[in-house]
Amino acid sequence: MERPILRLKNASIYQGDSLVLSNVNVEINKGDFVYLIGKTGTGKSSFMKTLYGDLPLQEGEGDIVDFNLKTLKESEIPYLRRKLGVVFQDFKLLTDRTVNDNLFFVLKATGWTDKEKMNARIEEVLDKVDMKTKGFKFPHELSGGEQQRIAIARALLNNPELILADEPTGNLDPQTSVEVMEVLQEINKNGNTILMATHDYALLLKYPSKTLKCDENKVYEVVQRKN
Numbered sequence: 001m002e003r004p005i006l007r008l009k010n011a012s013i014y015q016g017d018s019l020v021l022s023n024v025n026v027e028i029n030k031g032d033f034v035y036l037i038g039k040t041g042t043g044k045s046s047f048m049k050t051l052y053g054d055l056p057l058q059e060g061e062g063d064i065v066d067f068n069l070k071t072l073k074e075s076e077i078p079y080l081r082r083k084l085g086v087v088f089q090d091f092k093l094l095t096d097r098t099v100n101d102n103l104f105f106v107l108k109a110t111g112w113t114d115k116e117k118m119n120a121r122i123e124e125v126l127d128k129v130d131m132k133t134k135g136f137k138f139p140h141e142l143s144g145g146e147q148q149r150i151a152i153a154r155a156l157l158n159n160p161e162l163i164l165a166d167e168p169t170g171n172l173d174p175q176t177s178v179e180v181m182e183v184l185q186e187i188n189k190n191g192n193t194i195l196m197a198t199h200d201y202a203l204l205l206k207y208p209s210k211t212l213k214c215d216e217n218k219v220y221e222v223v224q225r226k227n
C-alpha cells in the first residue's frame with residue numbers, strides 16, 4: 001500500500017507551554033477529502049500550523065509529504081511548503097499587484113525561471129478555478145469568493161501533494177461558500193488530497209466526507225449518520 005500523505009502518531013500539540021491537543025493519531029491518504037471541525041479555540045488552527053511547520057511538533061511522531069515533523073529544521077520549511085498548498089480564511093493575496101503577478105511572484109520564489117512555462121502554469125491554475133479571464137485584475141477588484149478562488153489557484157501552482165485549507169469559507173456568505181466548496185470538490189475529484197478546517201456544518205451536510213473533530217484536547221473521527 002502507498003504511504004499515507006499525512007500520519008500523526010501519539011502527537012501532542014502545544015502553544016507555548018499550554019497543551020492544545022494530546023495523543024493525536026491521524027492518517028490521511030492520497031485522494032482523501034478530510035474535514036477538521038471543532039468549536040472555536042479547540043485547536044484546529046494549531047493543528048494546521050503544526051502540519052505546515054509553523055508550530056514545532058514537540059511530542060509524538062509526524063510524517064507529512066515525506067517530511068518528518070519531529071526533526072524538521074527551519075531550513076527545510078520552504079521545501080515542505082512547496083509540497084503543500086495552504087489556503088487561509090483571509091486569502092492573503094498581495095494587494096499591490098494583479099492576480100497574474102501574485103501567481104508569478106510565487107512561481108519565481110519557488111524557483112521557476114522560464115517565463116513561457118510560468119505563464120502557461122498560471123493560465124492552467126486559473127482555469128482550474130474558473131478565473132481565466134481575471135488575471136489582469138487587482139485583488140480589491142474581485143469579490144471575496146473570487147479572491148478565495150485565486151488563493152486556491154495559488155495553492156495549486158506547484159502541484160501540491162496535500163492542500164491545507166484553514167476555514168477557507170470563513171469570510172464568505174453561504175452561496176459563495178458553496179461556490180468555493182465546488183471548486184475544492186472538483187480539485188479533489190481530479191486527485192488532489194485536501195484537509196479543510198471549518199466551522200460550517202451546512203457544508204459538511206451538503207458534501208459529506210471523512211471528518212475529524214477537535215474537542216477537549218483530543219482529535220477523533222466523527223462517524224457521520226447517513227440519512
Ligand SMILES: Nc1ncnc2c1ncn2[C@@H]1O[C@H](COP(=O)(O)OP(=O)(O)OP(=O)(O)O)[C@@H](O)[C@H]1O
Pocket residue numbers: 015016020038039040041042043044045046047214
Ligand atoms: N500564538 C498563540 N500563542 C499562545 N496561545 C495560542 C496562540 N494561538 C492560539 N493559542 C491558543 O491555543 C488554543 C487553540 O487555538 P486555535 O487557534 O488552534 O483554535 P481554533 O480551533 O483554530 O480556533 P478558531 O476556530 O477560533 O480559529 C486556544 O486556547 C488559543 O487561545
